[in-house]
Amino acid sequence: MVEDKQAKRRRTTAGAGHAQRTRVTWFLALPFAVWACTSPTSSESEREASLGVTGSAKIASSVASTAGANPESEPAPNVNGSSALAPPATATSSAAASAPSNAAGACPDSMQRVPGGEFWVGTPGTRGLPDEHPRFLTRVPDLCVDTTEVTVEAYTRCVEQGQCKAKARPRITCNFGRPDRADHPMNCLDWQQAASYCKAQGARLPSEVEWEYFARGGAEYRNYSWGNDSPDGRTCWKRAFTCPVKSFAAGAFGLYDVTGNVWEWTASDHGDYPWPPQMSPHKVYRGGSWSRRFEKWLVPSLRNRDVPTAMGSHLGFRCVTLAPGASCAYGVAPQTENGAALACLHGVDDAECPKHKTWNGVRCAREGEPKCPNGTAPIAGFGCGVSDAILQALRAEEAAAEPSAEHQIPKLSRSSEFDADCMRFQPSRPKAYRLDGATHEDRNLFARDKGCKNRDVGANWNSVCCP
Secondary structure: OOOOOHHHHHHHHHOOOOOOOOOOOEOOEOOOOOOOOOOOOOOOOOOOOOOOOOOOHHHHHHHHHOOOOOOOOOOOOOOOOOEOOOOOOOOOHHHHHHOOOOOOOOOOOOEEEEOOEEEEEOOOOOOOOHHHOOOEEEEEOOEEEEOOOOEHHHHHHHHHOOOOOOOOOOOOOOOOOOHHHOOOEOOOOOHHHHHHHHHHOOOEOOOHHHHHHHHOOHHHOOOEOOEOOOOOOOOOOOOOOOOOOOOOOOOHHHOOOOOOOOEEEEEEEOOOOOOOOOOOOOEEEEOOOOOOOOHHHHOOOOOEEEOOOOOOOOEEOOOEEEOOOOOEOOOEOOOEEOOEEOOEOOOOOEEOOOOOOEEOOOOEEOOOOOOOOOOOEEEOOOEEEOOHHHHHHHHHHHHHOOOOOOOOOOEEEEOHHHHHHHHHHOOOOOEEEEEEOOOHHHHHHHHHHOOOEEEEEEOOEEEEEEO
């Protein structure tokens, strides 16, 4: 079953300024449209969606035009310092992941305390997808994390209190407004609705680094939240719709359904590791969902993304906040609630750089190269960045961009080896085909027009079941 109708949504969002092929692609936040082609059965081999990106010529020329200037920026992050909200926490995440505790008053009853620590984010070596590299070392603060994904019951209370908005969708797999699914995760809501709910609770969405940290049990680096065993019998997947929360045993840190049930929105914009981008059209979501049939979708390092206005029955969320006594190793982010810090600045202590490059404290660079590329400067929490003036100009250009009306036609070829799979899961569409080339959006449009449904997707291809 296809998780969401990308083609319909793309047509809708195009008019709202989410142009896919004419969009400015930023020097600091280039989402990957091409992924490494590896075995189709590998759990880390493919991405769900390529939303289409253009070259970086515009931002490159903007940066070049400012060469020699001094962009207004904050000082480079001090990776050896600690902006203390309290004494720095020690890296005890491994033991805590297996035996979590939530002392009285430490976190709200609906949350678990997740002790922070050092953590390598991403995938080592040549494994995984390009946007999971370079793997980098950071320090995660102590967190309070929702024990479960936000439920329909909890979200309904927020709506009744006038603090949240609901957009019930006429799909059987959407849970809101269905009394028999009060204990199911809230889904079919966009990024802003998820963020607004968390804000109403005095919390926020987790960054994708924080999410990967608690999904993998911190320094235990688990393959899945529960450990390294197969997902069968351990999470909600291969289903017709969502499962009630806590249907399966808790995973790392006493958290439920971090892997499976619904993908979870994060606070993060999608961009190249190891720093978050200053601008990006896409928000990251993680974790896999109820409809997934291949283990690759449940790998915690997989970085899926979509425009913030996207919504579907596959997408939900959970909230986090800094735990009492938490320490920010790189400084406090300018995000507060009633004067209290909600998040820490992102920082990088080290990175696994490509051959002939080393980590210079801000980026991977060759010997003798400047700390930052020409026209950029160190900015706390973002690595090498551009000035506010350039960012404002880029945002204005993005807002004025016109969507393209042109669509590419993918190459269609028969793949009868998957007919049995189509007959089992899509009986009315028993023939398997492969679509190659074009963009993910255009492959989805082509498949929809032919009456086909996605069976699987990957690096510049879709496997579809057709009538």
